[in-house]
Amino acid sequence: MFIHTVLWNFKNQDTKDQDFKLAKEKLINLKNYISELTEIDIAMANNINQDFQREILLITKFANEKDYIVYRDHEKHLEVKEYLDTVFKDRIVCDAQN
Numbered sequence: 001m002f003i004h005t006v007l008w009n010f011k012n013q014d015t016k017d018q019d020f021k022l023a024k025e026k027l028i029n030l031k032n033y034i035s036e037l038t039e040i041d042i043a044m045a046n047n048i049n050q051d052f053q054r055e056i057l058l059i060t061k062f063a064n065e066k067d068y069i070v071y072r073d074h075e076k077h078l079e080v081k082e083y084l085d086t087v088f089k090d091r092i093v094c095d096a097q098n
Helices: 013-032 065-073 075-087
Strands: 002-010 037-044 056-062 088-097
Touching: 002 013, 002 065, 013 037, 013 056, 013 075, 037 065, 056 065, 065 075, 075 088
Parallel strands: none
Antiparallel strands: 002 056, 002 088, 037 056
């Protein structure tokens, strides 16, 4: 299994609830277009450890690295990523093979 994890902060604290809702819808909807995406979850942090954390967590899972690359380069993913770049900042990525 290949796991792709991304963390971000919001660009605008005043619109974070709306931004999160729309981002979550767009990301979850990717499963309808990219069959290689076996699992996806996105959550908003609870801010317990404010000094160290990011505000958004995305976890995606794939059968293997090849399937992840299909997802990474898929036009629907790139469209969603373009939107995410308008509402999120401070992106951190961690990829792992299990």
